Amino acid sequence: MTAHTQIDALIVGAGPAGLMAAEVISAAGFSVLVAEAKPSPARKFLMAGKSGLNLTKNEPLVPFFAAYDxxxxxxxxxxxxxxxDQVITWAEGLGQEMFTGSSGRVFPKAMKASPLLRAWLSRLTAQGVELRRNWRMTALGDEVRFDTPEGSAxxxxxxxxxxxGGASWARLGSNGAWADLVSPYVALAPFMASNVGLLRDWSPHMTRHFGAPIKGVCLRSGAYSTRGECVISARGFEGGGIYAITRGLRTGAPLMIDLLPDWPAERVKQTLIQRKPKETLTTFLKRAFRLPPEKIALMMECAGSKPTDLQTALKHLEITDIRLRPVDEAISxxxxxxxxxxxxxxxxxxxxxxxxxGEMLDWDAPTGGYLLTACLATGRLAGLGVIKALS
Known part of the structure; x- marks a missing residue:
């Protein structure tokens, strides 16, 4: 077994939270060793950046905090x-030009995560941080033990x-297998899927709508609601609108969709009575409400081809027979x-x-920059705690 001389700080996990802790601690002059179970650091971070790295959300703190409610x-x-504000300044300090989209989401101008990660790792190396790859923690006590390519350490x-990390995306390293190792020291809350799609079996007439976005709707489940969109998929639903209300869906609250969020109920009621004799429902919905085919199909799938209460179907459509996808398919x-x-x-x-x-702590938030910001913020706080303990 290989033994390493005592260092000031050992960090296990080279995702955003671990790397931020390493940055803070090493900048204060303490020796830092980072152990990562995978062959390369920050794999989930890199995966998140493939479609555009949404690093944070540029909004006042009151609504920002509400996302973690x-x-x-x-x-x-x-x-x-x-x-x-601090996340943006930090990323710019790594040479990454940032921009804020119309929704308030903040991205590097390069969009990808890899340039930021390369600059970050270079900074850590310059500060003396050592990174050990393919080191998997096997025991946590007075000494921390690992399986490594060279044997036990x-x-x-x-x-x-x-x-x-949490318990999602096991192939990228987040599998929750650490629970037994840490349970002697801290209390644990059960893992639950968050920011996850929904499973639903569709009738054959929905097939042509697979991949279609349901835009400009209000989605609600229990105490959680969002104005956004979701996507009809062969397996059910996915997309940011669904992710934002996962916390309500987990409690068993129904999924409700307002297909006409800009239409007051009275306006919908008055429009409904203007349906022409012998006009088909589909033609009427297209003409009077400008509903696209995918919204009409979804309404008829869940409320029937001849809804008894059309106003409710349009404003309070309940999506039945849904279930959350497995934890390992969740984003967080x-x-x-x-x-x-x-x-x-x-x-x-x-x-x-x-x-x-990081994500191994018991908190929850939707996508949109909230996840990464909390990982960076808690990594920084833990790093400051280490500095205080070592000083």
Whole structure:
């Protein structure tokens, strides 16, 4: 077994949270070793950037915090100190020109994650951070043990930061397998799928609409609602509109869609009585409400070809027979290390040298820049906690 001399900080997990903790700690002059189970760091981060790296959301803190509702107090503090403005400044400091889209979402001008990650890793190397790849943690105690390409290794560190991800996207390293290792030190909430699509069996007439976006609708489930869109797929639904209300769907609340969110109920009622004799329902909906084929098909699929209450079908369409896709198909997970078992610096209350950061903490938020911002903010907070413990 290979033994490593004691270092100031061992960070397990080289995703955004772990790398941010490494940056903060090494910048303060402490020795840092980062251990990553995969052959390369930040794999989920790179995957997220393939379609455009949405790093944060440029909006005031009050609506920003609302995306995490109910937001844990420690997470609120972390985001207050390192929120959208600070994330943008940080990325620009890595040489990445940023821009804000019409929705408020913030992206690097290059769109991809790889240029930012290369610049980030270069900064960490310059600050003396050591990165070990293909190191999988196998034991967590006074020493931390790993399986490595060279065999077993053990590391003795004054402080340890765990940034191991949630329980989604196992192929990229986030599988929640760390739960048994950390359970002696902290309380855990069960993992649940978040930002995940829905499964639904469609009748044959929906086939031609697979891939069609349902735009300009209001989606609601329980206490959660969003104005956006979703996509009809062969397996059900997916897209940002569905992801934003996952928390309601998880509780069993129904999925409701307002197909005409810009139409007040009274206007819909008055328009309905103007239907011409012998005019087919499809023709009427196209003419009077300008509904596209995919919206009409969805309404008829869920309310019937001859709805008894057309106004309700248009304004409060209930999507029946749905179920969440499996956790491993989710973009993120809720559940994990509970904040009530941690200090304000994200250290375990029972072990002040052991810190936690990122998605392995029990918080939840939709896509749109909220996930990455919280990972960066908690990584920074854990790093500051390490500095305080070492000082």
């Amino acid at each position: 109910p937001i844990p107090g420690t997470l609120r503090d972390a985001l207050t100190a390192f929120g959208p 053990k590391v003795s560190a004054k402080t340890v930061v765990l940034a191991l 997970t809720a559940g994990g290390v509970r904040f009530d078992s941690l200090t304000e610096n994200l250290a375990a209350s029972s072990r002040p040298d052991l810190f936690f950061a």
